Amino acid sequence: MATMTDAITAPIGIVQEDPPRRRSLRPRAMPARWRITAWIIVSTVFTLLAVGLMGRSIFLSSVDQDANVDIEQEAQEFLRFLEDSSTEFTSAEGLLQEYLDRQSVHSNEIILGAVDGAPVATANGLVEGSDASLGFAGGQTLVLQMLDLEENAGVVESTAAGPLRWGRVDFTAGDAQGALLVLQFTEAPRAAVDQSVVTIAWVALAGILLSSGVAWLVAGQILAPIRAVHRVAREINEHDLTARVPVNGTDDIAAVAITFNQMLDRLEDVYATQQRFVDDAGHELRTPITIVRGHLELLSEDQDERRETLRLVSGELDRMTRIVTDLLVLARAQQPDFVRIAGCDAATLTLDIEAKAQALGDRRWQLMEVAEGHASCDPQRITQAVLQLSANAVQVTEPGDRIRIGSRFDGEGAQRRLRLWVQDEGPGVASADAARIFERFVRGGAPGDTAGPRRGSGLGLAIVRAIADAHGGSAWVDSVLGEGATFGIDIPAPDSTDAGEANVIIESLSGKDA
Missing domain, CATH: 1.10.287.130 (Signal transduction histidine kinase, dimerisation/phosphotransfer (DHp) domain)
Structure with missing residues (x-):
């Protein structure tokens, strides 16, 4: 039968729009291995390109500096020659001819002597060209221009023999005005620099290819654990969570x-x-x-x-x-906050447990031993565990039976442990049950016990063991069949100080007296 709610629809005039769909992210088309390799190659290429261009610029600048140094050196040599031979020559032509005959010029250098603006002697390191005197086309005109300039040094970027750097030394010999012109051509050194850059480029290309292969292999090794994680994650399902990623190294x-x-x-x-x-x-x-x-x-x-x-x-x-x-x-018990560790006084904890246990049943409760000192534990969980042991003792005993409770410190220093125990006078625990009595839904019983199955869910001792395990301790049982059993827990209690800590043996009877 339809209800009023079923008949209610959206108001007229209002369009109910579907909620906006989240835009799905498109997966990257290129695998991660290829991306890593590509980025390494691109960064390497840009680095090598920047280094090559910067190196070429530095080398070309060095060529120009070397040309200037050669010009200055030649000028200094000529000046020293003038000082040494100023009295030997009577004419400027003879002086220039003598100096140039002594010079050994390299292949990119021309040294020219001129008197009154006209060349009179030449030491030419260039191969012969269209102009027999200078070795390059237009040389005579260019030299005359340099001799007429007021400046005594300069640069000519475009000549038939390539870029030119020049310097001039003017002197006076008698009535004649002489000049020594030094020309340095940088085309061949620049070509050598470019050839070296080309060679380096080929070597860099081979290095890029080699680094690409290395990057491919290294990227594969780096991504291998990621692929293993992907493979394991793909294999895991709700019925099998045992697969694990192999771990190699410590990176x-x-x-x-x-x-x-x-x-x-x-x-x-x-x-x-x-x-x-x-x-x-x-x-x-x-x-x-x-x-x-x-x-x-x-x-x-x-x-x-x-x-x-x-x-x-x-x-x-x-x-x-x-x-x-x-x-x-x-x-x-599997969660981290199952126990909340805090400092507590062991004697106060034991006395509180004994007082609370008396309400569990009409038994002769006897406090046998009390540990005096401090321990780090969860007092509420420890109380829960010992009261559970006390409740089990009540179930296997009859009114008027004796149940003993106690605590003590065992060991010294970092190995010290706090032991709390409950002893009953029940039928005891069979040896076959003692090894598994702390498991879930296991109910111990003595052979020939006609009382039927023990009462309870079979979870109490499992809870006791869980509490002990959460403290880093253990649960235990000590039983002689037909003479009762002693159940207890041990928890770590490292000794912080030896002063004022001891085990006090007392006897406190409650309930009915024997």
């Missing part, structure tokens, strides 16, 4: 693999805890649910029978509630 990539494995460990623990909770709940709750359903299906109209049925059902529901509570405690 950052290995740290990623270790962290991923630790995450899988936590997920596996959580999944195992949840699965165990579901399995345990299904296993243990099936019986009370069946009992409750059966009684409710056969519920009679008779008031007395209904009252009795409701009492039984209420009892089963209480038992179910306790089972679920115990299972939740065990599930929480």
Whole structure:
């Protein structure tokens, strides 16, 4: 039957738009390995290109500087020659001819002597060209221009023989005005620099190809753990969380693999805890649910029978509630905040536990031994564990039986431990049960015990062990069949000081006296 709510629709005139869809990110077309290799190649190419251009510029500048140094050196030599031979020559022509005959010029140099603006002698290092006197086309005109300039040095960027750097030394010999002109051509050194740059470029290209192969291999090695993570993540499903990424080395990539494995460990623990909770709940709750359903299906109209049925059902529901509570405690035992460590006084903790245990049943409660000192633990969880042991002792004993409680420190220094124990006079624990009695849903019993199955869910001792394990300790049982049993827990309690800490043996009886 349709309800009023079903008939309500959107108001007229209002268009209900679909919620905006999140724009899906397109996966990168190029694999990560290729991207890493490409970036390495691009960065290497730009680096080599910048180094090559900068190096060429430096080398060309060095060529110009060397030309200037040669010109200055030649000028200084000529000046010294003038000083040494000023009295030997009567004419400027003879002086210049003598000087130039002594010179040995290199292939990119011309030294020219001129008197009154006209060349009279030449030392030419260039090969012969169209102009027989200077070795390059237009040389005579260019020389005459240099001799007429007021400046005594300069640069000509374009000649038939290439860029030219020149310098002039003027002197006077008698009535004649002489000049020594030094020409340095830089075309051949510049060509040598360019040839060297080309050679370096070919070597750099070979280096780029080699670095590309190395980058490809290294990128593959770096990304191997990532691929392993991807493979493991793809293989994991809800039924199998055991796959792990192999860890090789101690670098950052290995740290990623270790962290991923630790995450899988936590997920596996959580999944195992949840699965165990579901399995345990299904296993243990099936019986009370069946009992409750059966009684409710056969519920009679008779008031007395209904009252009795409701009492039984209420009892089963209480038992179910306790089972679920115990299972939740065990599930929480896997969480980091299950115990909250704090400093506490062991004597006060023991006395509080003994006082609370007296309300569990009509027994002769006896406090045998009290540890005096301080320990780091979760007092509430320790109290819960010892009271659980006390409740179990009540279940296996009869009114008036003796139950002993005690605590003591064992060991010294960093190995010291706090031991709390409960001793009963019940039937004891069979040796076959002692090894597994702290497991879930295990109920111990003595051979030939006619009392039937022990009461309880079989989770109490499992909770005790979980509390002890959370403290880094252990749960234990010491039993002689037919003479009772002693259950206890040991937790680490490193000794911070020896002063004022001891085990005090006392005897405190409560309840009925023997």
